[in-house]
Amino acid sequence: MISEKDLAELENIPYEERVKRVEKLLDGKNEPRAFELGLLLALKMGQEIREGKELGSESGDLVASWNGKHPDSVVEEAIAFAKEFLTNPAKIAEKIKSGMLKAKDEAASSSTDEASNG
Numbered sequence: 001m002i003s004e005k006d007l008a009e010l011e012n013i014p015y016e017e018r019v020k021r022v023e024k025l026l027d028g029k030n031e032p033r034a035f036e037l038g039l040l041l042a043l044k045m046g047q048e049i050r051e052g053k054e055l056g057s058e059s060g061d062l063v064a065s066w067n068g069k070h071p072d073s074v075v076e077e078a079i080a081f082a083k084e085f086l087t088n089p090a091k092i093a094e095k096i097k098s099g100m101l102k103a104k105d106e107a108a109s110s111s112t113d114e115a116s117n118g
Contacts, residue, residue: 015043015047015050019040022036037081038082038085040062041059041062045082
């Protein structure tokens with residue numbers, strides 16, 4: 001899973017290296033989340049824009065490679081996340097933060113329940 005810490009570290013790394021790191025994090029994952037695929041797609045699209053290439057010239061191949069590997073719903077959600085990353089990164093950052101806090105609260109609640117029942 002790509003964490004908030006991973007994302008923070010990515011901001012301090014040159015752009016091309018960011019793409020490689022995310023690819024490495026996803027490499028070998030059987031079932032990456034749509035969010036993770038969306039992050040990679042957004043980085044690839046950003047790279048195309050930076051290099052003055054036609055949008056989709058390389059990122060389109062990436063999405064095409066996901067067909068058959070991942071459910072259509074995951075691919076569609078990844079595309080939506082990529083669009084949101086590019087158009088509203090602050091909103092995505094807030095979603096990540098709230099998701100991390102929710103997971104932390106659930107873990108704390110779960111361990112409290114286990115202690116009470118144990």
